[in-house]
Amino acid sequence: MSTEKPVQRSDYKRFYPIITRWMDNDIYGHVNNVTYYSYFDSAVNRYLIEEGGLNIHDAPVVGFVVNSHCNYLAPIAYPDAIEVGLRVNKLGNSSVTYGVAIFKEGEEKACAYGDFIHVFVERAANKSVAIPDGIRNALAELVI
Numbered sequence: 653m654s655t656e657k658p659v660q661r662s663d664y665k666r667f668y669p670i671i672t673r674w675m676d677n678d679i680y681g682h683v684n685n686v687t688y689y690s691y692f693d694s695a696v697n698r699y700l701i702e703e704g705g706l707n708i709h710d711a712p713v714v715g716f717v718v719n720s721h722c723n724y725l726a727p728i729a730y731p732d733a734i735e736v737g738l739r740v741n742k743l744g745n746s747s748v749t750y751g752v753a754i755f756k757e758g759e760e761k762a763c764a765y766g767d768f769i770h771v772f773v774e775r776a777a778n779k780s781v782a783i784p785d786g787i788r789n790a791l792a793e794l795v796i
Contacts, residue, residue: 658751659725659762664737665794668695669757672730682727689720692752692768695736699794704787713784715770718747722766733757737765740794746780747771748791 658664670691678684700706700715708714728734735755742749753765772783783791 704790
């Protein structure tokens with residue numbers, strides 16, 4: 653992988669639109685930093701549900717977030733329309749590292765970017781297991 657920061661739209665393979673909400677803004681008039689993690693989580697899980705067939709209610713294997721971080725480059729604020737860019741930086745046996753970024757709708761440069769790591773676990777035993785085939789195949793589509 654390149655040592656350059658992944659801040660261009662072309663660095664990502666899938667995009668999900670999100671409309672910021674009034675409550676996302678903080679006292680400083682921009683989206684609060686913790687809200688970005690909610691955007692990341694929503695985009696990742698939407699992909700897993702729609703493309704990987706994840707049943708969030710009944711699947712015996714689910715992904716738990718074990719690490720996430722975000723680098724902030726430019727503010728966003730309500731009522732900005734944004735898009736979450738998604739890619740896979742690393743696909744392991746039981747874990748996946750996603751690359752995620754926030755773009756203002758139609759803009760080429762990211763306002764924020766980061767990583768988001770899932771470890772897949774057997775829900776009943778709470779122990780890590782191999783990523784299920786359907787999800788693995790969907791994730792492979794996003795590998796950079």
